[in-house]
Amino acid sequence: MNIINTKKATLIPYLLFSVFCNAQKKYDTIHWRPDYKLTWDDFQGKPAPPKKASVAACNSHLSYTYTFSGGKCVFTVHAIFNRKLSWVIKDRVYDWNLIHEQGHFDLRECYARELSTGLNSLKNINYNTIQQISQKICDSVGIEGSKMQEKYDNETSHGTNDKKQEEWNKKIQLMLRKRGN
Secondary structure, three states: OOEEEOOOOOOOOHHHHHHHHHOHHHOOEEEOOOOOOOOHHHOOEOOOOOOOOOOEEOOEEEEEEEEEEOOEEEEEEEEEEEOOOOEEOHHHOOHHHHHHHHHHHHHHHHHHHHHHHHHHOOOOOOOOOHHHHHHHHHHHHHHHHHHHHHHHHHHHOOOOOHHHHHHHHHHHHHHHHHHOO
């Protein structure tokens, strides 16, 4: 699981963030939102050489920023879909393939929420120790998330097992609800 850390100045207006979120269709990435579902148009990358029966690939990662305010460190974590690295072979896919790929992105959001909880529960950290301490949590969540993505693919046979896919769709929605917004 890819986790990217970027420092964010506390003075950047939140308005810019809102404008970015509303205009993100123009950019190469999509921040996960509950009201947005991926479409095949979001998969703009060049298809990888055929591997097994792959007809699509969802490339996403976690990104976090942090600010120090009033002696406290506050983390913001996002699940991000990369349009230019996600690909599809359009003449070989069906609607159910897109549902499966959306599941990968939704799982990434589950782990974004877990990472946010873990990072924001840190106590007594300062600017000098933040990287080392936060990296341990990121590594742990990253490993767990990667294993879950692999389990999702294996149990659903990459979305081809309808019954298992439906079970996972419900499981992912439950995970999102349990981890909150």
